[in-house]
Amino acid sequence: MLAAIGAKTVDDLYGDVPKSALNAKIDLPAHKGELEVERMMGAMAAKNRAAGAGPFFVGCGAYKHHVPATVDHIIQRSEFLTSYTPYQPEIAQGTLQYLFEFQTQIAALTGMEVANASMYDGSTACAEAALMARRVTKRGRVVLSGALHPHYAATTRTNVELLGDKVVQLPIDTGATEDLAAAIDGETSCVIVQTPDVFGNVRDLSALAKECQAKGALLVAVVTEIMSLGAVKSPGEMGADIVVGEGQSIGNGLNFGGPYVGFFATREKLIRQTPGRYCGMTVDADGKRGFVLTLSTREQHIRRDKATSNICTNSGLCALAFTVHMTLLGEAGLRRVAMLNHEAACKTADALSSVKGVSVLTKSYFNEFTVRLPKNATGIVEKLAAEGVLAGVPGERLWPHDKDAHDLLIVAATECVTDADIEALRSNLERAL
């Protein structure tokens, strides 16, 4: 090959690299065979407690659900796993059609008119919603609910402040009693509120939607547990302008935080201001129906510094996992599994409320609720973890600077939780307190 190229050595091909920088000494181990790599990585994996290894009640934006075996098989098919962004639609109809189905599923679940073909995750989708509200309203002030997931709040703040805009963060609100409408002024681009919120409260956004509309701000609803939409009224029905969130619960594993699949849904009239990719329906030269990426004049590869977002790679394969799982569930299966989640949470809350010193703060919730413990929850969670019970997320983990939150424990219960798990949590908590 070198002869055909007309070079003596491969290093001749690197002739433009400054001599002093070429072939620097790199101190890394040599290649290894599959068996040895499996041993090394297996040893690391074995040091972690898997969610499925025992009673598990951790949530707050990532949830342990049962994913049918079909899902993982489909997403490992070479034609999906090893394909690229469908820029050549004639040979990417498989990807494009499932993206079209994904967009339809998300729109239906959120109660919105349109949804894009995915974002990185819920938190970055939330930040993008704030940036979009800025473009739509030409205003520079974002109001964040005191019950928005703190990671989402921080991610949004980072992005918004880069452009010099203001962020108003309401104080921690465990009981869904905050007055968000009062925080809206003439400069407010959007109000961002989560439902079910980070404490688990299911929120009625209808009145807030009207206030936002009256004051010219957009209502951004965040859903970090998309399975809730099988049981709870959708933000679209309540009048949200943008609905964003995390789709991990359907089809995707916990993966220690990623990759997940963010979703972004809105009203049709706002579509030109949205971030991300869309798949649209069209016809080919023979008049046959087909799908293409569309509305790309908003995107970075066309619009460069005037693009609505810099996003390029998104969460295609995670969106496929979502689509396959959702297609297996259907509305009937989704409603059923959603109610199983709700029942598990109700049973768990009832069990914990019987423990002395524990008070359940959340009244109306889907599969997650908050309890106040008589002491700092971090130590209790550690104690229970040592007993093999992962009890939930202690308040200090999410609000390290807010001492009032340190006694809080946020507990999630999904369809994976058994009665024995609930009893293990109850009895261990009783002993630990």
Next chain:
Amino acid sequence: MTMNKEGRPTRGDAATADVVTFTGNKALQIEESLSFEKDAFASTGVDFPAPSGKHDRLGAMKRAGAIGLPGLSEPEAMRHFVRLSQKNYAIDMGPFPLGSCTMKHNPRLNEKMARLPGFGDVHPLQPESTVQGALELIDTLAHWLMELTGMPAVAMSPKAGAHGELCGMMTIKAALDAKGEGHRTRVLAPESAHGTNPATAAQCGFSVDAIPADETGRVDLAAFRAKLGPDVAAIMVTNPNTCGLFERDIKAIADAVHAVGGYFYCDGANFNAIAGKVRPGDLGVDAMHINLHKTFSTPHGGGGPGSGPVVLSAALAPFAPVPYVVKEGGKYHLVETRRAAKAEGEGTAGGRITAFNGQMGMFVRALAYMLSHGGDGVRQASEDAVLNANYILARLKKEMSPAFAGYCMHEALFNDDFLKDTGVDTLDFAKAMIDEGYHPMTMYFPLVVHGAMLIEPTESESKEELDLFCDALLDLARRAKAGESARFKASPMLSPRRRLDETAAARKPVLRWTPELGARAAE
């Protein structure tokens, strides 16, 4: 004639007419409707016990009315998605020479490792004591990335390349703000840059000033120097650049931008050409993202997920976002909040850029790739990728027109001079490749080359595969020159769909299925 063992002829008569089938199927190509068109709105393919009905604390918030989601049984769903899959081209089927996108083989060991319950079934908010192995993995991968780049720090949480750019540029902005240099608002970026570069700079509140390319396809040094000034925050340079060339003046560029007080952001999208050969830290880079889904072979999955860790200089490291992993007293610790007085995110531009810990699933795959290859294998992969690209360049220049003289790095760039007066353009040429069984190369990018065709073979292709690919492209080039433009204009003819009407799709967007759409289709 071919005979089977019973002596019956097995080969039919040749037919030239287009075959029209009753089903619309073409043998292995099965037409597949949308799941929403299957009349399955009341069914499900998942078997769960019925809820007891004893608990309901949703009250008026309970969802009423149909959601409108079909449910397919397992065999129905399997067929649905398998049929769809067969309408896709994939790297596992053949060469996928998308320049700048780096479609290399995805080893299946990496998939297996990512599915170990100790990695795949671990929650990001579990107590640290229960995730020591996960933190160790992140720390180990960080070590590899720092060693390969010669940089002292790395931010692991960016979700993809563009997100890494955002992270890096935010970090630069935070560092400037800390020095009281908020007046630096201009970012320089070559015209040949990926669209994400200017989009990212704008998203950080910077203005973007484009630098032209010189006649060798590299940054025009004179134009670059003329643009330097006290308001320059940074320069964003891809190296090797999007023309597939190493910026030979890279150190001079770094020195010049540093001399005026700006930072050097390197777009590491093409790190796969130099990994193990050249350390960006030796070239004066302050920040660079690495696309794990390119260089370290985590699957592209039809458009994602990616992962874009950013290596940082010592000066920028303090402004990296949370979270990050540290090792203290033999234990790994996840720092989720800055130790500084300010609460997380409050006014610190480098606060947090995503929930949780980054793309762990991709970290596992990338580390499995690195451990398998070793430092020596990573270097060889880079060398092989560059060798393969130069082989293509050498073979194709007989009929096609290279955009620039000399060797290339990991991708070979051609312009459309060789198609002049043939009536065939770059798009037609690319679409004709589809009928030959190839995914087209990157077209019309970079923007600085007319009718650009950017071919990146990666190290995954054998010489035999490269030769067939080159023979096929040479044949197409000769046909174009021989006046067969009609064939090119009509291509692709053999793919599951022929050219699709993108103008119509954008003019009247149909972005979801609706019952009305279904009714219209039925008419």
